[in-house]
Amino acid sequence: MKSAADLQIITYPHPTLRYQAKPLRKVDARLKEIVDRMFELMYEYRGVGLAATQVDLPLRLFVMNSTGRQGDGQEIVMINPVISRPRGNEIAEEGCLSLPSIHGNVIRAKTIRVNAFTLDGQEINQDFSGYEARIIQHETDHLDGSLFIDRLKEGSELEIQGELEQLEIDFESRQRTGSLAEDSQLKADIAAWEAAYC
Numbered sequence: 001m002k003s004a005a006d007l008q009i010i011t012y013p014h015p016t017l018r019y020q021a022k023p024l025r026k027v028d029a030r031l032k033e034i035v036d037r038m039f040e041l042m043y044e045y046r047g048v049g050l051a052a053t054q055v056d057l058p059l060r061l062f063v064m065n066s067t068g069r070q071g072d073g074q075e076i077v078m079i080n081p082v083i084s085r086p087r088g089n090e091i092a093e094e095g096c097l098s099l100p101s102i103h104g105n106v107i108r109a110k111t112i113r114v115n116a117f118t119l120d121g122q123e124i125n126q127d128f129s130g131y132e133a134r135i136i137q138h139e140t141d142h143l144d145g146s147l148f149i150d151r152l153k154e155g156s157e158l159e160i161q162g163e164l165e166q167l168e169i170d171f172e173s174r175q176r177t178g179s180l181a182e183d184s185q186l187k188a189d190i191a192a193w194e195a196a197y198c
Helices: 029-044 130-143 162-176 183-197
Strands: 049-051 061-064 075-095 104-117 124-130
Touching: 029 049, 029 061, 049 130, 061 130, 075 130, 104 130, 124 130
Parallel strands: none
Antiparallel strands: 049 061, 061 075, 075 104, 104 124
């Protein structure tokens, strides 16, 4: 199992991005280091949210800060999030750190109720709206193995087909040259993390 310092953001079509993360059963010092590293990566790449599956971990947690700036806004960690009571709809452009340079308009609920836990084991049970609600829905999709491109309206995917194909070529090239683990090793890594935390 890799250390927190080794974590990097994975990109489409890495198979872990399509993995349904299992609920966490424990929080320890190592998991807290992982969360710190996830915030580092999120800020480094100018994101506002980052799910564990985006750093190749099959764990049901994500981090977010709607300002995207370290030291500004509120850093939130959500463990085992469950979304309910979606109300209203709005459309806005989204991007993703695992799909660099790809953007598209996505319909999301304006307001949602979220039940989750913090790193300290405190329960979160509150409504979120606007941009924060959008981030939470986007990151929770990641934990369910879904990407924002799956939510683009029909026909929109044709506009990004070239970028997706380039990401696929890059991924296959990295696997061939050995800079990325083979699928069998990726599955073994997932099993090890699940045995330790899920």
